[in-house]
Amino acid sequence: MxxxxxxxxxxxxxxxxxxxxxxxxxxxxxxxxxxxxxxxxxxxxxxxxxxxxxxxxxxxxxxxxxxxxxxxxxxxxxxxxxxxxxxxxxxxxxxxxxxxxxxxxxxxxxxxxxxxxxxxxxxxxxxxxxxxxxxxxxxxxxxxxxxxxxxxxNLHKFVPLPEASKSSDYTKNAQWMSALKELAPENYQSLLSQWKVQHKRRPNLWKAMKELGLM
Known part of the structure; x- marks a missing residue:
């Protein structure tokens, strides 16, 4: 040009x-x-x-x-x-x-x-x-x-919120947590601890996490 x-x-x-x-x-x-x-x-x-x-x-x-x-x-x-x-x-x-x-x-x-x-x-x-x-x-x-x-x-701030998931499908949440664990393990542990308190009554979330080896 x-x-x-x-x-x-x-x-x-x-x-x-x-x-x-x-x-x-x-x-x-x-x-x-x-x-x-x-x-x-x-x-x-x-x-x-x-x-x-x-x-x-x-x-x-x-x-x-x-x-x-x-x-x-x-x-x-x-x-x-x-x-x-x-x-x-x-x-x-x-x-x-x-x-x-x-x-x-x-x-x-x-x-x-x-x-x-x-x-x-x-x-x-x-x-x-x-x-x-x-x-x-x-x-x-x-x-x-x-x-x-x-x-x-900052990646932990971008992980999709479990409460925003539709039809109790937490696949995406678990996938982002796996990426967070790989990149920033300390932030992953901190967020996981929060989820264990806030979302302990979401069995499908923990099932999705377990399927990816996160539990």
Missing amino acids: FKAFAEISVSKNTQQALFTSWRESIIKRATPYRYSDFFTNAKAVDTWWLHWLLDSITTKEKGLAWFRQQIIEWLENLPGDPVQLGREYNVIHLLTGDLIQIKYQGQFPLPKFHEVVIQPNQLSTPDAVSRRKYLQEYAPPDLWERVMAYWRA
Whole structure:
């Protein structure tokens, strides 16, 4: 696109309009459809790390250092509470999935977290390979550690509540607990202790937990 701009004389306004249209198209295609309405009542996220990555690639005044500063500041201020996080769940979710592919190429040592929380089969997008290539180039050296620190500290808050389950089916609750146990054992034990008091009269919950070897 930029090569075409150099070869064909168009006005700056036209260039900007074409760039903006392309940028938004890439971002729309990169957003996994399954999570676009994860929090239906939450405010949309207008600007996120893919915006910053594209701007860093295409704007000389920004570049690598600017992207690293933006994404670190975002992570440092990212809410741990699901309600406050809202649609930014989509953003951290996609980033985590991309980093897993970059670092482990699918052979992630935390399979329950990968399968239950990240759900890699739902993250396939047309521009995934290109996006990950640039993310790997521009990401801060410790971005992976920062992202996983966020999940370790907060995953227990995302585990589905037993009281919200329908038809006494607690399969999903047990699956998320298995992911929590794998990633953050101390938080798992703390939440399990709470459940034993609050939900002791839910036999189907404990049956589901037992089936996954959690009891």
